[in-house]
Amino acid sequence: xxxxxxxxxxxxxxxxxxxxxxxxxxxxxxxxxxxxxxxxxxxxxxxxxxxxxxxxxxxxxxxxxxxxxxxxxxxxxxxxxxxxxxxxxxxxxxxxxxxxxxxxxxxxxxxxxxxxxxxxxxxxxx
Numbered sequence: 225x226x227x228x229x230x231x232x233x234x235x236x237x238x239x240x241x242x243x244x245x246x247x248x249x250x251x252x253x254x255x256x257x258x259x260x261x262x263x264x265x266x267x268x269x270x271x272x273x274x275x276x277x278x279x280x281x282x283x284x285x286x287x288x289x290x291x292x293x294x295x296x297x298x299x300x301x302x303x304x305x306x307x308x309x310x311x312x313x314x315x316x317x318x319x320x321x322x323x324x325x326x327x328x329x330x331x332x333x334x335x336x337x338x339x340x341x342x343x344x345x346x347x348x349x350x
Contacts, residue, residue: 230265230267233265233269233307233309234262234263234264234265234272235263236307237265237274237303237307237313238260238262238274240302240306240307241263241274241299241303242259244298245258245259245276248298249291249292249295249298249299251292251294251295252291253287253288253291253294254288254291255278255280255287255288257278257279257280258277258278258288258292259278260274260275260276261275261276261277261320261322261323262274262275262320263275265313266313268311269311269312269313271313272303272315272316273316274315274318275318275319275320276289276317276318277319277320277321277322279323285319289317289319292317293317296314296315296317299315300312300313300314300315
């Protein structure tokens with residue numbers, strides 16, 4: 225199947241799932257402001273890997289993914305209602321920790337820069 229079409233479908237699925245998480249799904253396990261970072265639909269349109277980022281503790285992340293897994297049928301039905309596809313992909317929810325990793329790397333870089341400035345300031349004083 226055409227790569228452009230797969231990308232368009234992935235983006236549409238991302239929009240639909242994001243809207244569902246924000247407005248439709250009322251599971252109390254879903255907490256910590258979940259956001260849909262990326263959706264990857266397989267070429268045969270059978271599966272949609274949905275990468276979810278959750279701000280909060282590890283417990284919040286686990287319970288959010290659990291809540292989304294239990295709402296999988298509803299999500300698939302809504303994707304089918306909102307997007308005209310022959311085969312509606314089955315949603316597979318994955319926890320995406322790229323934001324946390326980026327924050328950690330940024331903190332490390334700032335720490336190295338601060339140590340470098342302090343070392344150069346000490347050299348200037350001597």
